Amino acid sequence: MAHIDLQNDLPGIRGPMAYSPGTGKALNELAEILLHDDNNTLSRGERELIGAYVSSENDCFFCQNVHGAMAQHYFESDMQFIDDIKKNYQSTPISDKLKALLSIAGSVQKGGRFVTTEQVEQAKSLGATDKEIHDTVLIAAAFCMFNRYVDGLNTWAPQDRQVYVERAKMRAEDGYTNMNLNK
Amino acid sequence: MAHIQVPEGVPGIRSLVMFRPETGKPLYELAQVLLRGESPLSEAERELIAAYVSHLNNCMFCRDSHAAAARCLYGDEKNTVDDVLNDMHQSNVSDKLKALLRIAGKVQVLGTEVLPADIEAARELDANDREIHDTVLIAATFSMFNRYVDGLASFTPTDPAEYEAMGKRMTEKGYVLPQPIK
Numbered sequence: 271m272a273h274i275d276l277q278n279d280l281p282g283i284r285g286p287m288a289y290s291p292g293t294g295k296a297l298n299e300l301a302e303i304l305l306h307d308d309n310n311t312l313s314r315g316e317r318e319l320i321g322a323y324v325s326s327e328n329d330c331f332f333c334q335n336v337h338g339a340m341a342q343h344y345f346e347s348d349m350q351f352i353d354d355i356k357k358n359y360q361s362t363p364i365s366d367k368l369k370a371l372l373s374i375a376g377s378v379q380k381g382g383r384f385v386t387t388e389q390v391e392q393a394k395s396l397g398a399t400d401k402e403i404h405d406t407v408l409i410a411a412a413f414c415m416f417n418r419y420v421d422g423l424n425t426w427a428p429q430d431r432q433v434y435v436e437r438a439k440m441r442a443e444d445g446y447t448n449m450n451l452n453k
Numbered sequence: 454m455a456h457i458q459v460p461e462g463v464p465g466i467r468s469l470v471m472f473r474p475e476t477g478k479p480l481y482e483l484a485q486v487l488l489r490g491e492s493p494l495s496e497a498e499r500e501l502i503a504a505y506v507s508h509l510n511n512c513m514f515c516r517d518s519h520a521a522a523a524r525c526l527y528g529d530e531k532n533t534v535d536d537v538l539n540d541m542h543q544s545n546v547s548d549k550l551k552a553l554l555r556i557a558g559k560v561q562v563l564g565t566e567v568l569p570a571d572i573e574a575a576r577e578l579d580a581n582d583r584e585i586h587d588t589v590l591i592a593a594t595f596s597m598f599n600r601y602v603d604g605l606a607s608f609t610p611t612d613p614a615e616y617e618a619m620g621k622r623m624t625e626k627g628y629v630l631p632q633p634i635k
Binding site (some may be wrong): 273274275286289290292293295296297299300303304307309328329330374377378381382383385387390400401403404405407408410411412414415416417418419420421422423424 | 456457458469472473475476478479480482483486487490491510511512556559560563564565567569572582585586589590592593594596597598599600601602603604605606
């Protein structure tokens, strides 16, 4: 049960977003630009994966399953592939550039100051642009917020992971700004 | 020097939102609604929670700018801000605000650190659901802002006078997205 009466029984972040629509709107607009907007050289799948990875590091069940399922949808992969990346991305067949970006995201998860010049140089040498590095850092930072919002209020999350997979297609089509919280 | 090519000489988050105004817009909207919008917590209390979490995250830019804003808002009681940053438990803020700051401190570590007992303690001191919600979201939001500002190694001024001016601006104008340099 959530720590406060959210006046709805929606799962995960949708509960507090419906409870506090003013802040919910800004949060969804941020998610839309970072994760769904196509004016970006990182694919939607790559950006969702960064979100899922950081959520996994933060041990946030709801966020890592929502965004892991989104990445799975865009990559047209199975759940195991996403789980392998969350567990040890270095041993998976993703690009070296994406590995370098996940390494930066992992440092951001620990704290902003953990990001080193060497990590950034490594990503740049593998072709990452300034905007891609910016977005990687902000996605990782944003999930350090989303995860804390979801778990800090002790919201509930469906335990059947297939539920998240089944919802991913709809979210990919609708995006985050057009989200109907009750659907 | 920042990790990416942001406008030179512009401090902290301002340089980052000028680099990428598309994400800057919802970030400033969030700060404005959360810290200046309707809430049973005063603006001073909300800025104090922001400064406290930034302090725990060792983010000097966010700590010093939001501490400056909180000092402006606390007026004659501006020493409260430094007392809380020095030692929250020994400070002269109300027991209720201490209980909320304790929750914020737990959120700073991780969401799952917040226990039902922490919520109960705040409730017994008359904290309501909205106050608990706003505290958790402010603490979560600054766990983002702090990482954004430091993760890209944005410019952190060291002159206290610069923060005093920022605090004054944040109090008078709120959170308005800076315009990109032409």
